[in-house]
């Protein structure tokens with residue numbers, strides 16, 4: 001029993017070869033007959049969702065409030081979540097591989113945690129603004145599993161956690177620059193809205209943010225240690241690199257995977273340049289393992305950001321942890337005169353989130369959830385690879401433990417060339433639409449994915465459910481136009 005969801009590390013070179021091949025080909029769309037069948041599903045079977053979203057559009061921008069929500073052909077309204085399943089407003093059932101955007105590993109509405117939360121609500125209420133025992137219990141529980149977290153401060157979201165980490169890094173090092181991997185998402189703060197989704201896009205998605213806010217943010221191409229070395233070397237005379245922030249499995253939950261020794265190389269560079277290493281474990285803590293991805297890779301970052309599973313799928317999920325001397329900078333309270341990296345949050349570290357996080361971590365340990373969710377993803381991905389091969393499709397399936405990827409559109413792999421930006425944007429649009437179509441097709445076959453390309457598995461995904469999901473995926477893939485070559 002390893003406790004980690006990754007049973008075998010993927011062959012990164014092979015994945016990139018396949019992805020590069022995918023990008024040499026035109027998109028393999030779903031046949032028009034197949035797609036019209038899927039669209040009919042929404043019209044015929046999702047009437048209540050359509051009605052509610054039409055109404056919601058009058059009061060809520062775009063009709064939905066979540067960036068991961070499917071908008072094509074229209075968003076689906078979810079009524080109920082339980083275990084591996086979701087049910088929509090019209091009563092349709094779906095196998096849920098969104099798992100609330102990766103915030104859940106025990107399965108939806110997991111009873112043992114829910115009961116503890118209800119007990120807390122009944123006996124104590126959700127918030128007081130004062131200290132509760134669960135803050136301490138959660139911090140100790142995290143420290144027990146992730147030794148680099150000598151101290152932990154809970155926050156309201158992953159976005160805030162990255163903001164706090166960067167602030168601490170700048171205060172502690174006296175340096176300015178922060179380097180992230182191109183394509184990575186570390187939340188929507190002004191300084192992290194840079195190089196989103198596709199490496200090389202810089203400030204393309206940073207509308208409404210003055211250039212000065214991201215003046216000290218740099219991106220380098222993922223898995224390119226030489227590029228990082230060059231950037232850090234150059235930064236020495238430009239204010240220095242305060243921190244390198246990475247998702248240890250690669251940007252966007254490993255959508256751009258990295259070599260197994262990549263994190264070690266980054267750690268070495270950070271040590272060489274007196275730069276702090278920040279691991280963004282918002283997705284990976286409790287999904288790759290309770291020891292985090294840092295436990296799997298055996299790397300000690302200086303600071304770690306948390307979110308999602310840290311509050312067990314309950315609201316207000318975020319936190320910063322790390323070395324004691326660094327974490328002292330985010331001490332709360334009213335004491336003046338100290339150099340502080342000010343962070344806060346009225347509802348951060350509330351009893352409800354802290355208790356939900358604490359009991360979730362205990363349950364993950366008790367049930368060995370990460371390993372089991374990893375086995376579910378292994379089974380799913382192996383079968384998808386076989387179907388892709390049999391159908392001679394250029395799609396790419398792989399997983400990093402309980403994070404599964406099924407890349408069909410290549411939207412995030414478009415090579416940015418500023419000289420040809422018009423045609424590049426057109427290509428992105430075409431690929432994006434195909435991605436939406438795939439997402440809608442999976443949904444019509446009863447599967448919810450993240451953005452039509454990612455599957456977060458959970459403890460609830462037993463073999464029967466995974467085999468059912470495989471048949472559903474297969475039906476979609478059989479509806480894709482085959483290559484003529």
Ligand SMILES: Cc1ncc(COP(=O)(O)O)c(C=O)c1O
Pocket residue numbers: 101156157158159160162185186187188247253280282283307308317318
């Ligand atoms: C790797 C990573 N970091 C940070 C965030 C931001 O977390 P939050 O949505 O809680 O602000 C996300 C959200 O998806 C994420 O995937």
